[in-house]
Amino acid sequence: MAMRDDLYRIKQELADRLKTANDLPGWEALEAEYFSRTAGKFTNLIKKLKQLPEEERKIMGRLGNEVKDEMLSALSARRSFLEGARFARLAETEAIDVTAPFLPPLPMGHLHPTTHVQSDLEDLFTSMGFTILDGPELESEYYNFESVNIPADHPARDMQDTFYIKGHPHWVMRTHTSPVQVRALERYGVPIRAIVPGRCFRNEATDPRHEHTLYQLEGLVVDRQITFSHLKGILETVARYLYGEATQVRLRPKFYPFVEPGVNGEVTCFLCAGAGCRVCKETGWLEIFGAGMVHPNVLTAGGVDPREYQGFAFGLGLSRLVMLKYKIEDVRHLQTGDLRFLSQF
Structure with a gap:
């Protein structure tokens, strides 16, 4: 065939x-x-x-x-x-010569100083039973302002202080992490013990102490029979964790729409131990947080009965904590991405 x-x-x-x-x-x-x-x-x-x-x-x-x-x-x-x-x-x-001199390891990247401080604080708070939460950076005007008791005529709602989204008059880039308080209450209910680290945005001119993009860490505790002494104890624990056991905390009255009463938290300067220096502007104290008892209107917005539950909230400026810890003189360095700066940490 x-x-x-x-x-x-x-x-x-x-x-x-x-x-x-x-x-x-x-x-x-x-x-x-x-x-x-x-x-x-x-x-x-x-x-x-x-x-x-x-x-x-x-x-x-x-x-x-x-x-x-x-x-x-x-x-x-x-x-x-x-x-x-x-x-x-x-x-x-292409045989390898095992007798060749030892080659040094290749340089590797590392964490940003803000990430270092955030991770340290997350470890501290999780050890105390706090949950780590997150929220949207593009926020509604309701959650960013109204839900946390900031009225329509408050200066923070002006165009010169807040980034509004073109074509969406009721959308903003969140100016603080406080909106997550109401979102967390709505989703998880009470009791709750949580922190919210995150990025915030302010429509303001930049200088060595101010930046349009900043990092905060929000804290929220809501339960029955929560008192101001619980808040003070948490703040003292954070301050001593950051700056040493000898650190003293000073609370001074200050108005914040979302808390009542509100306080401005200061700690003894870690450089001069309260004697006064350039960093603390000769006062001996450094402002690192704002705090207070959660306003009843905020609890109500989150679906919680303020007659039955109480809570406290606090906000730490992560960017400021980084500046203090690493003695950084200009906050703008944190956003540059300059390897000459970042390689120091």
């Missing part, structure tokens, strides 16, 4: 040509020449089966499968041989 002869001939032809295929590109060219779906020699030969009588087609079909398996096996064996030879050459030409 002519097809039988053709099958044996093409198998022997491939075997002879494989002996001269000395590299992988040559092997790939042979594989395509014989087994390409459109123009392969073996492929075209098998297509002729449909021209044969039925009985002969069955016989030649079985023979064709046997020949195909033998040809593919020969191709595979040759490829394995060529790959082995290639690796053998690489072993000879």
Whole structure:
């Protein structure tokens, strides 16, 4: 039979040509020449089966499968041989000299100073049973202002202090992390003990002490019979964790719309120990947080009955804490991405 002869001939032809295929590109060219779906020699030969009588087609079909398996096996064996030879050459030409001097480790990146301080505080608060929450940076005017008891005529709602979204008059870039207080109360209910680290945005001119993008850490505790003494205890714990056991905390009355009463939290200057220096402006005290008892209107906005539950909230300026801890004189350095600055930490 002519097809039988053709099958044996093409198998022997491939075997002879494989002996001269000395590299992988040559092997790939042979594989395509014989087994390409459109123009392969073996492929075209098998297509002729449909021209044969039925009985002969069955016989030649079985023979064709046997020949195909033998040809593919020969191709595979040759490829394995060529790959082995290639690796053998690489072993000879690219061998590692174990007697060479030790190479120093490549320089690697590291965490931003703000991330360091945030992680330290997260470890502290989680050890006290706090949950870490997050909230949207693109916030609604309701959650950013109204839900936390900031009225429509409050100066913070002016265009010069807040980034409003063009085409969306009721969307803002959040100016503080306080909106998460109401979101958390709505979602998780009470009792709750949580912190909210995050990025905030203020529409203001930048200078060494102010930046349009800043980081805060919000704290919220709501439960039955929560008192101001609980708040003071938490703040003293945070201050001493940050600046040492000898640190003193001073709370002075201050108005914040979302707390009542509200306080301004200061700690003894970690540089001069309260004696007065340039960093604390000769006062001996550094302002690091604002705090107070959660306003009943905020509890109500979160779906909590203020006659049954009480709570306190506090806000730490992470960017300011970073400046104090690492003695950074200009807050704008934190946003530059300058490796000369970041590599110091």
